[in-house]
Amino acid sequence: MVAFDEAFRRQLRELFVWRRDVRRFRPDPLPSGAMERLIEIACLSPSVGLSQPWRFVIVEDNARRSAVVEDFRACNADALHSYSGERAARYASLKLAGLEEAPGHLAVFADKTNDMGHRLGRATMPDAVEYSVAAAICCMWLSARADGIGLGWVSILNPARIHEVLEVPESWKFIGYLCVGYPQKEFDRPELERANWEYRRSAKEFTTRR
Numbered sequence: 001m002v003a004f005d006e007a008f009r010r011q012l013r014e015l016f017v018w019r020r021d022v023r024r025f026r027p028d029p030l031p032s033g034a035m036e037r038l039i040e041i042a043c044l045s046p047s048v049g050l051s052q053p054w055r056f057v058i059v060e061d062n063a064r065r066s067a068v069v070e071d072f073r074a075c076n077a078d079a080l081h082s083y084s085g086e087r088a089a090r091y092a093s094l095k096l097a098g099l100e101e102a103p104g105h106l107a108v109f110a111d112k113t114n115d116m117g118h119r120l121g122r123a124t125m126p127d128a129v130e131y132s133v134a135a136a137i138c139c140m141w142l143s144a145r146a147d148g149i150g151l152g153w154v155s156i157l158n159p160a161r162i163h164e165v166l167e168v169p170e171s172w173k174f175i176g177y178l179c180v181g182y183p184q185k186e187f188d189r190p191e192l193e194r195a196n197w198e199y200r201r202s203a204k205e206f207t208t209r210r
C-alpha cells in the first residue's frame with residue numbers, strides 16, 4: 001500500500017492553492033517532451049467505465065494557431081456585447097487567454113463514439129464522457145503546476161470553428177483549448193478575484209446536508 005506522509009499532504013494542499021489559470025506566459029520554450037509528459041499524466045485520470053475518451057491535439061502549426069487566436073478574438077468580442085455598463089467595462093479589462101504568448105497549445109476533445117469501457121456508466125448519464133475529460137485536464141493542470149509550468153484553459157472559442165481549424169473527427173466533442181508555458185508570475189489567488197470580477201467563496205456556501 002503506498003502511503004503519503006504529512007509533509008507530502010501539506011505540499012499537495014499547497015499545490016491546489018497555487019494552481020492557477022495562467023494567461024500571461026514568459027517566452028521561454030517548454031522542455032522537449034513536456035507536453036507528452038502532461039498527456040501521459042492526464043491518461044492516468046479517472047474515466048467513466050475506464051473509457052479514456054480524451055483526445056489531445058498538440059497544435060504546432062502557426063497558421064492553425066493564428067486561426068484559433070482569430071476565433072478567440074471574435075468570440076471574446078461577442079461575449080463583451082452580452083454585458084453592459086460597469087460589468088462590460090470590467091470584462092473588457094480582463095485578459096482571458098494567453099494564446100499569443102504561450103509556447104504550448106493543446107486542444108482537448110472527448111470522443112463520444114469510442115467503445116472503450118463498453119458504455120459502462122454512461123446509459124443514464126452520457127455526459128460522463130465529457131466529465132472524464134475535464135477530470136483529465138485538472139490532473140494535467142496540477143501536474144503542470146508541480147513542474148512550475150502554467151496552464152490556461154480557454155473556452156471563449158467556437159467549437160465548430162476549432163473542429164474546422166484542427167480537422168478532427170466530427171465525433172470528437174471540443175472540451176477546451178489549453179495554453180501551456182511558464183507563467184510570468186505565480187499567484188495564490190485567481191486572477192478573476194484579483195481583478196474583482198468574482199471572488200472565491202467558502203465550501204460552506206456549496207454544501208448541503210440531507
Ligand SMILES: Cc1cc2c(cc1C)N(C[C@H](O)[C@H](O)[C@H](O)COP(=O)(O)O)c1[nH]c(=O)[nH]c(=O)c1N2
Pocket residue numbers: 019020021022023095096097153154155156176189190191192
Ligand atoms: C471549463 C473551464 C473553462 C474556462 C476556465 C476554467 C474552466 C474549468 N477558465 C479558467 C477560470 O477562469 C479559472 O479557473 C477561475 O477563474 C479560477 O481561477 P484559478 O484557476 O484558480 O486560477 C478560463 N479562463 C480564461 O481566462 N478564459 C477562459 O475561456 C476560461 N475558460
